[in-house]
Amino acid sequence: MASSIGGNGLLRYIKRNNALYIMLIPGIIFFLLFKYLPMAGLIIGFQDYNPYKGFMDSEWVGLKWFIRFFSQRQFTRVLWNTLIINIYQLVFAFPAPIILACLLNELRNLKFKRTVQTIAYLPHFLSWSIIFGLAFMLLSQETGLLNQVITAFGGKSVAFLQKPDYFRTIIISAQIWRDMGWGTIIFLAALAGISPALYESATIDGAGRWKQFLYITFPGLLPAIMILMLLNIGRIMDLGFEQIWVFLNPLTYETGEVLETYIYRWGVVEGKYSFTTAVGLFKSLIGLIMVVIANKTSRKVTGESLF
Amino acid sequence: MKRSTGENIFDTANILFLIILSITILIPMLHIIANSLSDSIPLMRGDVKLWPVGLNIDNYILVVKNSVFLNSFKITFFLVTFGTLVNLFLTFITAYPLSRPGFRGRKFFMLFILFTLIFKVPVIPLYLVVRSLRIINTVWAMIIPTAIQAFNLILCVTFFKTSIPSDLIDAAKVDGMSEYGILARVVLPLSKPIVMTLLLFYAVHHWNSYYHAILFITDHRLRPLQLYLYQMLSQSDVNDAMANANELTVNTTPKGIISATVVAATMPIVIVYPFIQKHFVKGALLGSIKE
Numbered sequence: 221m222a223s224s225i226g227g228n229g230l231l232r233y234i235k236r237n238n239a240l241y242i243m244l245i246p247g248i249i250f251f252l253l254f255k256y257l258p259m260a261g262l263i264i265g266f267q268d269y270n271p272y273k274g275f276m277d278s279e280w281v282g283l284k285w286f287i288r289f290f291s292q293r294q295f296t297r298v299l300w301n302t303l304i305i306n307i308y309q310l311v312f313a314f315p316a317p318i319i320l321a322c323l324l325n326e327l328r329n330l331k332f333k334r335t336v337q338t339i340a341y342l343p344h345f346l347s348w349s350i351i352f353g354l355a356f357m358l359l360s361q362e363t364g365l366l367n368q369v370i371t372a373f374g375g376k377s378v379a380f381l382q383k384p385d386y387f388r389t390i391i392i393s394a395q396i397w398r399d400m401g402w403g404t405i406i407f408l409a410a411l412a413g414i415s416p417a418l419y420e421s422a423t424i425d426g427a428g429r430w431k432q433f434l435y436i437t438f439p440g441l442l443p444a445i446m447i448l449m450l451l452n453i454g455r456i457m458d459l460g461f462e463q464i465w466v467f468l469n470p471l472t473y474e475t476g477e478v479l480e481t482y483i484y485r486w487g488v489v490e491g492k493y494s495f496t497t498a499v500g501l502f503k504s505l506i507g508l509i510m511v512v513i514a515n516k517t518s519r520k521v522t523g524e525s526l527f
Numbered sequence: 528m529k530r531s532t533g534e535n536i537f538d539t540a541n542i543l544f545l546i547i548l549s550i551t552i553l554i555p556m557l558h559i560i561a562n563s564l565s566d567s568i569p570l571m572r573g574d575v576k577l578w579p580v581g582l583n584i585d586n587y588i589l590v591v592k593n594s595v596f597l598n599s600f601k602i603t604f605f606l607v608t609f610g611t612l613v614n615l616f617l618t619f620i621t622a623y624p625l626s627r628p629g630f631r632g633r634k635f636f637m638l639f640i641l642f643t644l645i646f647k648v649p650v651i652p653l654y655l656v657v658r659s660l661r662i663i664n665t666v667w668a669m670i671i672p673t674a675i676q677a678f679n680l681i682l683c684v685t686f687f688k689t690s691i692p693s694d695l696i697d698a699a700k701v702d703g704m705s706e707y708g709i710l711a712r713v714v715l716p717l718s719k720p721i722v723m724t725l726l727l728f729y730a731v732h733h734w735n736s737y738y739h740a741i742l743f744i745t746d747h748r749l750r751p752l753q754l755y756l757y758q759m760l761s762q763s764d765v766n767d768a769m770a771n772a773n774e775l776t777v778n779t780t781p782k783g784i785i786s787a788t789v790v791a792a793t794m795p796i797v798i799v800y801p802f803i804q805k806h807f808v809k810g811a812l813l814g815s816i817k818e
Binding site: 233239243244246248250256259260261323324327328335336339343349353356362367371402409461462465469504 | 531533534537538544545548549552554556559570572573576617620621624625627630631632639640646647649650651653654655656660672674675680705706707710734736737738742754756757760782786789792793797800801804808811812
């Protein structure tokens, strides 16, 4: 028995416990095929990929696609849309569940609280197609509910879904509608984790509810807020495709087209594989830089960080 | 403990605000249900607000007879059942070795998987991989590339580590049970909570998602529910439903048909929702604490 071969008896360990390793095989294959192989496939962003030649024989073009992307008229527009929608999300959609959680936390009637929660969680389970359907019925020009209200007050009906000016508002509003309730789960858990003893001693010291909120509740929430905010920023370039795509139409490209939909349109639909891979690479790079910057800043300012 | 006037005002305002908020959340759904059940003339005139004007089920008759709609339902149903089974199985057997404390290579494999959580798969190369596997335009494209979600996998590993007593496993090993046996006869019976959570997460994802469908499917007969719904909405295309219209179903309009289709697509989730809400919240908490 060559027990000294395979240092530390590793080979022998594997042989003896082969069941565990065999169980891992499908999973490993999965991750290799569908996560790591595509990452390796990023190389085609530097090639003029020809499906018939494969990536071994396709011509190398270096930074050609990046340069082409940067010099497109649409580049600034698409990049700007991506960034600004994300900023709106951070500013408007991110705080909403926090505020709602704090309000829910102040309720004393548990049945009422649970009813509100049940209603508020429901939109999270609806697909973006359905949410678009709901929005369509509310916002359509001829007879949408919102336009009914507008004309009842003497105004003129507006084609909300076709005007670029409203696109971002609609997107953010839909997101808040969908996730405001669901987002409270984490924060309610964090709130429940704050020691009641802190509140008791604050009351003894004469602090009112508002002061208690400022000095106990909010600092207690801060770690959860910062971690979640960092995670959000990390996904900043990964604006949910499904969310944007359902509302997007050629009339609203100007304010609505983001990197992800741009990549889909020109890559999957138009087949410009190398070009859009380069765009995707650029997108990931920016995302990475933002997370690192945000992480450093967060650590300096609040002491919380992801890594 | 007596509350000051200011606090009472706040409490009342809070309750009022939350009531208004809840109503606002429900308004879009009430409106579309009202649309689907209303008579055509009030509907086209824009008289329908939050309650049906008239009572009309013709729209729903067309929806139920819409063979393309039913077909997409079938596809999604297959994904939610068989697809979720695949998810569950693969997640389960991959998580078990990773949860065994003495397992050599555990750290390496965990890092291997965690890395993919941080760096999102590039879409176009993924598309090319799926294409080269020749599963483009098949149901498998909607099952295999998403077979394991790293987040759910980690949830499962954590569950195994914290909720399966290692003495049970050791005892089973002493009795000569194989790892496969342990997985099936020791771990599985104790895994009801995590199976519940994984099942919900994966199943709802299969039900709601259209991303992989729109990425990999161009064959109209393979469109899952949400993709069909989106295409119907974006083009206001009710031809599939109208194909079954006859003299008995005159009280229909495109708007009514679309509304009824959306409601029909939403019904399953809404019906199941009260039962699964509790488990979903628990699962979400488990996941976020790990984060």
